[in-house]
Amino acid sequence: xxxxxxxxxxxxxxxxxxxxxxxxxxxxxxxxxxxxxxxxxxxxxxxxxxxxxxxxxxxxxxxxxxxxxxxxxxxxxxxxxxxxxxxxxxxxxxxxxxxxxxxxxxxxxxxxxxxxxxxxxxxxxxxxxxxxxxxxxxxxxxxxxxxxxxxxxxxxxxxxxxxxxxxxxxxxxxxxxxxxxxxxxxxxxxxxxxxxxxxxxxxxxxxxxxxxxxxxxxxxxxxxxxxxxxxxxxxxxxxxxxxxxxxxxxxxxxxxxxxxxxxxxxxxxxxxxxxxxxxxxxxxxxxxxxxxxxxxxxxxxxxxxxxxxxxxxxxxxxxxxxxx
Numbered sequence: 001x002x003x004x005x006x007x008x009x010x011x012x013x014x015x016x017x018x019x020x021x022x023x024x025x026x027x028x029x030x031x032x033x034x035x036x037x038x039x040x041x042x043x044x045x046x047x048x049x050x051x052x053x054x055x056x057x058x059x060x061x062x063x064x065x066x067x068x069x070x071x072x073x074x075x076x077x078x079x080x081x082x083x084x085x086x087x088x089x090x091x092x093x094x095x096x097x098x099x100x101x102x103x104x105x106x107x108x109x110x111x112x113x114x115x116x117x118x119x120x121x122x123x124x125x126x127x128x129x130x131x132x133x134x135x136x137x138x139x140x141x142x143x144x145x146x147x148x149x150x151x152x153x154x155x156x157x158x159x160x161x162x163x164x165x166x167x168x169x170x171x172x173x174x175x176x177x178x179x180x181x182x183x184x185x186x187x188x189x190x191x192x193x194x195x196x197x198x199x200x201x202x203x204x205x206x207x208x209x210x211x212x213x214x215x216x217x218x219x220x221x222x223x224x225x226x227x228x229x230x231x232x233x234x235x236x237x238x239x240x241x242x243x244x245x246x247x248x249x250x251x252x253x254x255x256x257x258x259x260x261x262x263x264x265x266x267x268x269x270x271x272x273x274x275x276x277x278x279x280x281x282x283x284x285x286x287x288x289x290x291x292x293x294x295x296x297x298x299x300x301x302x303x304x305x306x307x308x309x310x311x312x313x314x315x316x317x318x319x320x321x322x323x324x
Contacts (some may be wrong), residue, residue, distance in 0.1 A: 026261070027057040027210070027242055027289035028296070029100075034062035038080050047092040049297055053261065057096040057194075058088065059129050061292075063110060064101070073113035081114065082123035089122050098127035098188060103150060104173030112177040115185065126155045127186040127208070128174045134163040135193040166199060171205035192246070196231045198300045203232075209238040210289050218267040221245075222275060229272075233282040243268060247296035256299035258306060261290070 030048055036042040050058060057200065059231045070077050099111040107128055112137040132146070133139055139146045140163035147158035171189060188208035191199070202209070212226060213221045222229075225243070232241055244320040245264060247253045250284040252264065265288050272279055279285075290296050 002187045010057075026053070026055045027028045027059065028055040029059045029061065029292040031061050031292040031294055033060050034065040037066060037084055040082060043084060043087070046293060047088055047094075049293070049300075050088075050094060051092050053300065055290075056094060057098065057127075058094060059098040059100050059127075059289075060279070061100055063099055064106065064234070067110045072110040072282050074118060075117040078114055078117060082118055082120070085096055086120065086122040096126040096186075098129040098186075099125040100129040100131050101131045102130070102170075104170040107170075107174050107177055112181070115181060115183065120287045124183050125185065127188050128178065129210075130167070130170055130174060130187075132163075132167050132170060133190075133192060134160060134167045139163070163189065168201055168205070171202065175205045194228065194231070196234070197233050200235060203235045203237050203239055206239045208242060208286075210244050212243050212244045212246070212291075213268075214246045216243075216251050217255055218245075218252070218264040219271065221264075222271040226275070229279060229283055232284075233279060238282075238284045241283050241287045242287050242289045243285070244291055246291045247299055248291070249295075253299050256296065257302040260302075260303070261288075264288075 030036070030046065036046055050056075064083065066072070068149075070080055072078050072081065085097050088097060099107075099114070101107050101111055111125060111128060118124055134146070137160065138144050139161055140151065140158055141147060142158045144158065144162050148158075150166055151162055152222050153157050154166075156166070162288070171187065178187055186207040187205060188210060189202060189206050190210045190212070191202065192212045194202070199209075209232070211225060211232075213225045215221050215224050229241075232238070245252050247256055255264070268288075269280070272285075
């Protein structure tokens, strides 16, 4: 029998502990939040879903719509959002609430302004999240959304290079706002198809990167992301890295109707360990993120019902059972 050294056992135990934490530290993109906020039943459904499925961080979309009805900079009118954030943290175990926007100006005038208006820490955003897909050629080209909404407005050419510059400037604005904030605020960014040079610049401004792995089966996930993960491993400043699974039907939505979140995560981690067992540590890999609430909740509800009817191996979607 081969002798197993204590330090090997310790390392193995630590790795198992770290990966077990993945299953209960998930991040959820909350879409259609404009139609949820203020509706007690919909708020409860959302927060029960996060609690039952291992999400302790949420990213809120639709803040530009909410800002029109309830100006986020106005303390006398933004209480509806403050009440929701406080309830999520104090009653449902949410550790971080992130506000999502696509340009620095919105963070100045709305998201950061909201944080400055609220005195109670439980009502504040814990992170500022940038979602601006500069890598999509159709969005930054002539006639594209980013071209017409931002680039032309500031007299810039409509191409990837100028769109990326706008993205970096937004991150710089967000980081400056966070530094001025008495309450500690993290900066995070969603990234898709980036170059090595681009991610080197992005990493200087963020605490967390949300890296999309948009595949229709988790066995494809690591190989889809491998090149980009290698770029992340070579960074001097290594922000936390969260892998995004999309629950849209085109991607993982169909798979999640018959399989658990934990199973998808284990497949990704096992594949990464098998291909490059030191990569997870070298990229500061921390957890998984899911896009988005409405798609995922439908798949998980279907899965829970199918598991009950067919007595499948991964019985309910709730974390306490999923971890067995």
